[in-house]
Amino acid sequence: MEYFFELFFSGLTRGSIYALIALGYTMVYGIIELINFAHGEIYMIGAFTALIVAGVLSLLGFNELSILALAALAAVVYSSAYGYTIEKMAYKPLRKAPRLSALISAIGMSIFLQNYVLLAQTSDFLPFPSLIPDFHFLEPIAHLITSAEVVIVVTTAVVMVILSFLIKFTRLGKAMRATAQDKDMAMLMGVNVNRVISFTFIIGSATAAIGGVLIASHIGMINFYIGFIAGIKAFTAAVLGGIGSVPGAVLGGLVLGWTESFATGYVSSDYEDVFAFTLLVLILIFRPEGILGRSTTQKV
Amino acid sequence: MMRIFSLEEIKKSFFTCLWFGFLTFPIMVVRVNTIEDVVEWRWNNLIIVVFGSFFLSFLWRYMIERKEAGRKKAESGEAEKKPLVRRIMDNPRIYRPLLAAVAIFVLSFPFLFSSYQTNIMTTALIYVMLGLGLNIVIGLAGLLDLGYVAFYAAGAYTYALLNYHFGLGFWTVLPLGAVVGAIMGILLGFPVLRLRGDYLAIVTLGFGEIIRLVMENWNEFSFGPSGIANIPRPGFFGMDLSLTAATNYIYYIMIGMVLITIFFVNRLQNSRIGRAWIALREDEIACQAMGIDKTKTKLTAFSLGATWAGMAGVIFAAKTTFINPASFTFLESAIILCIVVLGGMGSIVGVILGALVLILLPEYLRAFSDYRMVLFGATLVLMMVFRPQGLVSDVRRVYQFKGATEKGE
Known part of the structure; x- marks a missing residue:
């Protein structure tokens, strides 16, 4: 039973991270119907920025908590900046082009960013400092769940609540929903569509960066390739929950996290990634609209 | 300015x-x-x-x-100037001598250059073949297949395993590789038929990764990450060839294969099925309304595309004599995609040019080769933003009605 709970919590943590990255996918897809292939890379860049900032600050002798705060802030700022720039350069000129073109452009961006970090930094795995402090009140159940895991799960929940609030109740959220429904009509109603799309990319990238910092300090290792696999898995989570839906992304992330965790725990750990990919293929074949998504019929 | x-x-x-x-x-x-x-x-x-x-x-x-x-x-209806390559190709007085010169150069290549150069050229030719195969799926049928490398791997492993267990030779396995590729194409094609463009891309990507991960972990079947070594080169009527002769021999096999591929793809493009692919690419719903069987059309595109990858895989295994899963990563799919996009989707000349540029340039400009993948990524983005039709754009065959007696293009 203890093993079960261990797997349960590790699945919950994994799932939360997938959910944080999936939020970006789902929001971007909801608005411009593009799979932002470079989203995983934004997450990776967030983790690298945090690593670099934390490294510099720890040499300057800052204390742990301020390092965590500043590194996370830098990661969020830089990831958002990258997300914004990528949209302006690689997607905006293609908004009226066929969807295939934008997707190929996104794949190109992903390959470009991966190798840019590879060349500018290193191809080795870098040790990432564990920035999250240990909580004392967790000691009795420390063998089941670590404080880093608690922080990850709580952060995901908070981010999801904030995002849902933002989308439901603010002016920006209203503009986002309008743009998602009908871009041209929203424009006629005075919504600045370009700005809404930019904001969507910025918010999505920021959540990915938070995920990047949390997972990197939990696992303790990063390299330039982490974004690719994480990106595909987060995409799986987004599709699983129903792409375009914020609670769906979180639900999908959790389901995927548990699937992976239990499958590796009880079946075989060699095929960790195979389970995720198989799940993705199966959902897309049997229920492409996802758990919470609604199926749409194509109109002519 | x-x-x-x-x-x-x-x-x-x-x-x-x-x-x-x-x-x-x-x-x-x-x-x-x-x-x-x-x-x-x-x-x-x-x-x-x-x-x-x-x-x-x-x-x-x-x-x-x-x-x-x-x-x-x-x-505003102003006709665009024809691109340079297209103008050359339309003029038989330049085109024919040029073709002859290229043919002579290609045939005498192994005698003019060292076997190292011949080897690189063979690699480039394998990519030409892969590019032309993927061109069927992406360029003609408009299905973005990001797991194309899985079929390539299937071909390579077919040869390596059949040879290891049963001692089958290259020429026996070459058609088998094509068959295995085609079957895998159909197997992948069936479940993904209902998916729209961007979902299809992700599923094929996942499929490619699954194949690679299985090959990496299923030690009993594929010998895992250590791969399979000592795969024999193609036999030449039972003779023992020296290393140089074998290199040249594979080069000529590859030339032959590329010519066959060009012939087939060219014939396919203007056939009934080829036109159905193009219709499917342009508008799926309209295409169905015209009475084209969507299922059949997509499946043939997948399996015919995969056929070439399967054969290219067999040749790759015979050329390198060693394969392991590391040769079949997603990046390989991305390179092939880049070839098709750079050259021009749907255009045969373009794909050949694209493959030669992308494979040979990093080989000869060594300083360049570190930046290879960065440049590939940037190429994909820049081509899509500035020149989505590629270096050599595809010309559609135009049918014109010229009165009752005359029929022509």
Whole structure:
């Protein structure tokens, strides 16, 4: 039973991270119907920025908590900046082009960013400092769940609540929903569509960066390739929950996290990634609209 | 041109370069060495980025403007000037001698250059074949297949395993590789038929990764990451060939295969099924309304595309004599995609050009080869933004009605 709970919590943590990255996918897809292939890379860049900032600050002798705060802030700022720039350069000129073109452009961006970090930094795995402090009140159940895991799960929940609030109740959220429904009509109603799309990319990238910092300090290792696999898995989570839906992304992330965790725990750990990919293929074949998504019929 | 250097434009570029300086600062400039606890500051990178982005931003805006102008021209009905390659190809007086010169060069290549060069050329030719195969799926049928490398792997493993267990030779396995590729194409094709374009891309990507991961982990079947070594080269009527002769021999086999591929793809393109693919690419719903069987059309595209990858895989295994799963990563699929996109989707000449440029340039410009993948990524983005039709755009066959007695193109 203890093993079960261990797997349960590790699945919950994994799932939360997938959910944080999936939020970006789902929001971007909801608005411009593009799979932002470079989203995983934004997450990776967030983790690298945090690593670099934390490294510099720890040499300057800052204390742990301020390092965590500043590194996370830098990661969020830089990831958002990258997300914004990528949209302006690689997607905006293609908004009226066929969807295939934008997707190929996104794949190109992903390959470009991966190798840019590879060349500018290193191809080795870098040790990432564990920035999250240990909580004392967790000691009795420390063998089941670590404080880093608690922080990850709580952060995901908070981010999801904030995002849902933002989308439901603010002016920006209203503009986002309008743009998602009908871009041209929203424009006629005075919504600045370009700005809404930019904001969507910025918010999505920021959540990915938070995920990047949390997972990197939990696992303790990063390299330039982490974004690719994480990106595909987060995409799986987004599709699983129903792409375009914020609670769906979180639900999908959790389901995927548990699937992976239990499958590796009880079946075989060699095929960790195979389970995720198989799940993705199966959902897309049997229920492409996802758990919470609604199926749409194509109109002519 | 003068307008580009106005004060307004310089200001824009100035802000762009500041922005890029900020953007690339932590990753390009700072490097933390966590083992020795020192920070490396590489300020010269910052200077390169700032100056580079300052000048490139002029170019970027100029290109965007030119593209807009081109679009307006096309809208007002002004005929676009034919691209250079197309003009050459339409003129038989240049085209025929050029073709003859290329043929002579290609046939005498192994005698003119060292076997190292021949080897590189063979690799490039394998990519030509892969590009032409993927061109069927992406260029003609408009299905974005990101797991194309899985079929390539299937071909390579078919040869390696059949040879290891049953001692089958190259020429026996070559058609088998094609069959295995086609079957796998159909197997993958069936479940993904209902998916729309972008979902299809992700599923095929997942499929490609599953194949690679299984090959890596299923030691009993595929010998895992250590791969299979000592795969025999193609036999030449039972003779023992020296290494140079074997290299040349594979080169000529590859030339033959590429010619066959070109012939088939060209014939396919203008056939009933080829036209059905193009219709499917342009508009799926309209295509169905015209009575085209969507299922059959997609499946043939998948399986015919995969056939070439299967054969290319067999040749690859015979050429390198060693295969392991590391040769079949997603990046390989991305390179093949890049070849098709750079060359021009749907255009045979374009794909051949694209493969030669992308495979040979990094080989000969060694300084360049570190930046290979960065440039591939950038190529994909830039081609999509500025020239989505590729280097050599595909010309559609035009049927014109010229009265009751005369029929022609």
